[in-house]
Amino acid sequence: MIVGLPKEIKDNEYRVGLTPAGVRALTDAGHRVVVERGAGEGSGFENDLYEKAGARLIDAADDVWAEAEMVVKVKEPIAPEYPRMKEGLLLFTYLHLAPDPKQTEALLQNKVTGVAYETITDRRGTLPLLTPMSEVAGRMAVQVGAQYLEKMNGGRGVLLGGVPGVPAARVVIIGGGVVGTNAAKMAVGLGAQVTIVDRNLDRLRELDDIFLSKISTLASSAYAIHGAISEADLIIGAVLVPGAAAPRLVTREMLKDVPNGAVIVDVAVDQGGCIETTRPTTHSNPTYYEEGVLHYCVANMPGAVPRTSTFALTNATLPYVVRLANRGLLEAVRTDPGLKAGVNTYAGRLTYEAVATDQGLEYAPLDEMLGLPGGTSTSAGGAG
Numbered sequence: 156m157i158v159g160l161p162k163e164i165k166d167n168e169y170r171v172g173l174t175p176a177g178v179r180a181l182t183d184a185g186h187r188v189v190v191e192r193g194a195g196e197g198s199g200f201e202n203d204l205y206e207k208a209g210a211r212l213i214d215a216a217d218d219v220w221a222e223a224e225m226v227v228k229v230k231e232p233i234a235p236e237y238p239r240m241k242e243g244l245l246l247f248t249y250l251h252l253a254p255d256p257k258q259t260e261a262l263l264q265n266k267v268t269g270v271a272y273e274t275i276t277d278r279r280g281t282l283p284l285l286t287p288m289s290e291v292a293g294r295m296a297v298q299v300g301a302q303y304l305e306k307m308n309g310g311r312g313v314l315l316g317g318v319p320g321v322p323a324a325r326v327v328i329i330g331g332g333v334v335g336t337n338a339a340k341m342a343v344g345l346g347a348q349v350t351i352v353d354r355n356l357d358r359l360r361e362l363d364d365i366f367l368s369k370i371s372t373l374a375s376s377a378y379a380i381h382g383a384i385s386e387a388d389l390i391i392g393a394v395l396v397p398g399a400a401a402p403r404l405v406t407r408e409m410l411k412d413v414p415n416g417a418v419i420v421d422v423a424v425d426q427g428g429c430i431e432t433t434r435p436t437t438h439s440n441p442t443y444y445e446e447g448v449l450h451y452c453v454a455n456m457p458g459a460v461p462r463t464s465t466f467a468l469t470n471a472t473l474p475y476v477v478r479l480a481n482r483g484l485l486e487a488v489r490t491d492p493g494l495k496a497g498v499n500t501y502a503g504r505l506t507y508e509a510v511a512t513d514q515g516l517e518y519a520p521l522d523e524m525l526g527l528p529g530g531t532s533t534s535a536g537g538a539g
């Protein structure tokens with residue numbers, strides 16, 4: 156198969172869909188890889204590393220898309236890329252189609268096979284290509300929170316770990332999944348007093364086993380959350396209800412009891428946020444105050460650390476890329492129902508039910524189109 160790797164063109168996106176190691180894995184398996192010159196530079200991969208791994212460098216993005224049978228990317232295609240998508244192309248990337256009718260129309264009109272990272276499932280029913288970005292964002296949340304707690308950055312001037320004779324900062328993490336657990340690891344490591352809130356008691360039991368007495372766990376309720384955040388220095392929003400907007404667990408009213416200059420990092424902002432006062436911000440203008448509390452609500456946090464994020468993402472995506480290239484789409488999805496759940500568009504039809512429902516379009520089950528037994532998962536994922 157000819158695999159194409161274009162440079163990402165979305166604003167401030169420095170990740171890339173394949174590392175030189177990924178190119179090597181594909182060329183070793185007998186495939187050809189064409190890489191747009193400069194595609195990896197934002198993540199610290201110079202052109203010659205791709206060439207040494209067996210790729211052919213191409214100057215124009217148009218030519219990469221034209222030559223490739225499968226294009227591997229990070230972010231969903233944006234308007235300048237729509238005309239580059241030719242009929243029958245296999246596109247493997249984050250798509251996030253539900254809120255994006257224009258992109259959906261472009262994929263359907265051009266009869267592109269769109270396989271979305273965010274809807275691929277694994278045997279446990281989790282979303283393996285979202286997990287790495289949640290790990291990055293969870294760990295970053297504490298790093299960012301610590302930075303904004305510093306007085307000159309607008310916070311209340313508290314050191315997360317405290318010092319002997321001065322108590323450590325209180326960190327409240329709402330949601331103990333992938334983001335929450337990774338945030339807790341960092342916060343505990345820095346010596347903060349950490350409380351994790353979750354509605355899933357089994358998850359709280361697991362967290363209690365993992366962290367032993369180093370954290371407190373709290374069953375989720377408005378009362379418990381209000382009490383915990385009233386003494387918090389740093390609040391991290393990390394809840395997810397798959398396929399739905401995040402529940403607003405912290406109200407504006409509750410914030411009136413949070414200390415002035417405390418910091419909120421609402422990682423769940425990409426699903427609308429779990430704090431009533433959350434609104435999406437960007438890396439170039441990341442913070443604002445509400446009720447005297449500093450809010451950081453960047454919707455694509457991993458974009459700040461593209462090199463780490465590219466490695467983390469491609470560690471998870473590469474096995475699928477290689478499988479798609481080796482077996483072709485039909486055989487690959489026939490043997491992997493989780494990968495089949497990633498197929499959002501095929502031959503001009505919408506093959507992912509949740510997206511069809513959200514956009515009021517007709518849903519065409521992939522199984523029926525391909526004559527396969529079984530059904531595809533329809534739960535929608537979060538940020539990429």
Ligand SMILES: NC(=O)c1ccc[n+]([C@@H]2O[C@H](COP(=O)([O-])OP(=O)(O)OC[C@H]3O[C@@H](n4cnc5c(N)ncnc54)[C@H](O)[C@@H]3O)[C@@H](O)[C@H]2O)c1
Binds near residue numbers: 285
């Ligand atoms: N901003 C970014 O750059 C970025 C990056 C990665 C992930 N995210 C987002 O972070 C959020 C969390 O992702 P994740 O991978 O950790 O999800 P996850 O499914 O692993 O964890 C979510 C947790 O929230 C808990 N939860 C659900 N409802 C709750 C409630 N009412 N009270 C308390 N806990 C509740 C669940 O029990 C679960 O443990 C998602 O919205 C995800 O899209 C954002």
